[in-house]
Amino acid sequence: MIHHLFLPVLGNEILSRLEDQASCSLRPHAEATLAFTTDSFVVRPIFFPGGDIGKLAVYGTVNDLAMGGATPLFLSAAFILEEGLPIDDLRRVVVSMREACDAAAVTLVTGDTKVVDRGKGDQIFITTSGVGFVPAGRSLSAASCRAGDRIILSGTIGDHGIAIMSVRENLEFETTLESDTAALADLTRVMLEVCPGIRCMRDPTRGGVSSALHEIAAASHVGMSLSETAIPVRAEVSGACEILGLDPLYVANEGKLIAIVPRDEADRVIEVMRAHPLGARAAVVGEVVDEHRGMVVMRSRVGGERVVTMLAGEQLPRIC
C-alpha cells in the first residue's frame, strides 16, 4: 500500500526516504535538523502486562525519534474515543502517558480529542506525533550499512508481542510475561556518545527483527547474516511461539533496538549498552555481508543456514 498508493501520490524527497521519522532541514536553523514522526496506536487489549496503550503511544513515538539519532523533545497526542469508554479507563491511560513522558523526558505540548459513536471505534485509539532535533553532522541512514558491519540487538526479542498474545489467548506461564515497552532515547544517547558513526538504528516493532533487517538490507543493498544462538529469547517467549506457531524473529518488540555498527566499534558500543538498564542483554547477533543482498540468512543452532523470509502481511494484528 505504501509503495503503490501513498508514495506515488504523496511522495517527496523526505517522505520517500521511509525512515521511521522525518528529518526536516530548516534553512533558517542550519546547525540542527528537526525530526518529526507520527504513529497511531490501536493495540488490543488496551491494558496488558507491562503496559497499556498510553505508555506504548508515548514510547513508540519517542523511539521513532531516537532511532534517527534525534533527541526527542515534544509530543502531541490525538485521541479517538468510542462512546461508552469508561472514564476511569481513559484516566488510567492518561496517567500512564504522563508517567511515560516524564520517564522519557519529553513534553506533551498539544492534543486533540474526538468521540465516535459506539461500534464505530474500539475503546480508544491514540495517535502521537513527536518532534526532536538531530545535532549537526549526525546522519543515520538505513542506506549506509556496509559488509563487515556488526548487527547489535539490545536484548531479548518477542516480549511485547507474546505478552499481548498471552492475554488475548489466555495463555498461562509460570511467571507473567510482560511487554518490554520502554523509551530508548537515553540508551541511544549513550551509544551515540561512544560511537557517533553508528550506521543506523531500528526499533523492531510490527514485523519484528526480520522486517527491520529486511528494510535495512534492501536500503543498503547488502545481506544480513544472523547467528541463531546469539539472539536472546526468553524461555517463555520461545515456548509461547511454539504453541502459537510463531517465529520470534517476526514478533513485535517495543523496547528493543537493532543497531548496525562499524566492526571495530562494536565492542565499545556493547560495553556501554550493557551498562545501561535497557541494554543489559545487548549482543552482537550477526553481521552485514556482501552475499545474498537484500536477504536475511540465519545460521541455526545445528550449523545449517536458512533464509528468513519477509512476511507479506502482519503476523499479529493490532499489536501496537
Next chain:
Amino acid sequence: MIHHLFLPVLGNEILSRLEDQASCSLRPHAEATLAFTTDSFVVRPIFFPGGDIGKLAVYGTVNDLAMGGATPLFLSAAFILEEGLPIDDLRRVVVSMREACDAAAVTLVTGDTKVVDRGKGDQIFITTSGVGFVPAGRSLSAASCRAGDRIILSGTIGDHGIAIMSVRENLEFETTLESDTAALADLTRVMLEVCPGIRCMRDPTRGGVSSALHEIAAASHVGMSLSETAIPVRAEVSGACEILGLDPLYVANEGKLIAIVPRDEADRVIEVMRAHPLGARAAVVGEVVDEHRGMVVMRSRVGGERVVTMLAGEQLPRIC
C-alpha cells in the same frame, strides 16, 4: 474533560495554554519558535460537497498553525483504516491530501497506517500533525485582547457544518451548498504583514464562532459584543439552520477565521482581506468590551441584545 482529566494530569506550561497549536521555544534556535499541532478527523460522510476527510485533515492542521501566526511547513498523517474500506476511496482521499498539501504549500513528511477489524472503526480516520515556525517577535495570544479591539470575521459562517448536515439529512437546496474547507495560511500571512499587532486569530471549527469567542473572552477577561446584521450568513445556511433548529453561530467552519485586531488597524486589515480570495466577504462583526466579561452578547436585527450561551457539548457530532 480537558479541564478535569487531561490538564490536571498532563498539564505543563505549553499544553495548559490551550492554544490550538503548541509553540515550543527551542533554546538552541532562539530566533524563531517552533509551532506544532495535531488533530484527528473522523468526519462522516468521508466525501461531502466541497471536500473530503483528506482535504479537511490537511487544511485543519495547516489552519491551526496559521492561527498562531506560524508559517506551516511540515505535516504528518496517520491513518486508521477499517478493514473492507474500498481501496479506491482511500486513493481518492490520498489524492485529495496531495492536492491540499500543494495548495497550502506544506510538505507531508511522515506517516503511519493501521488497519482495524470491520466494525472497530468507521472507514477511515486521519490524524494530521503539523510543524511550522513563528518569526521572532511575533506573539499572538487569546489572552491579549483589550476593550476597543475589533472582531473581524473572514466570511460567511456555517457553510461546512450545514454542507455536512445537508448530506446526512438529505436536504435539498436550489444550489449545492459546499463546505468552505480551505487553507488560511496565505490569508493570515497578508494580514500579519499589514498588521503585525493582531491580538489573536481562531478558526471557528467545532462549536463555531460562539465557542471561539467564548474562549477568547475567557482568556482575556473581556466581553464580546457582536452585531447580528454584520455577520455574513448564506441564505441556504440560514434556511437549513431554521429547518434543523441550529444557530449558525454554533455551526462549524473549516475555511474561516476570526481575528481580534486593534481598533485603529481594523480598516487596513479588512482591506487586504477583501483583496484575498479567501477574505472577499471579510467584515468587522463586533468589538471587544469591558462589560459582561467572559460573555458573548449579540445585538439583534431589531435592536435587542441576547446572550450567546456557551454550548456544553457538540451541537453536531463528527463534523470534522
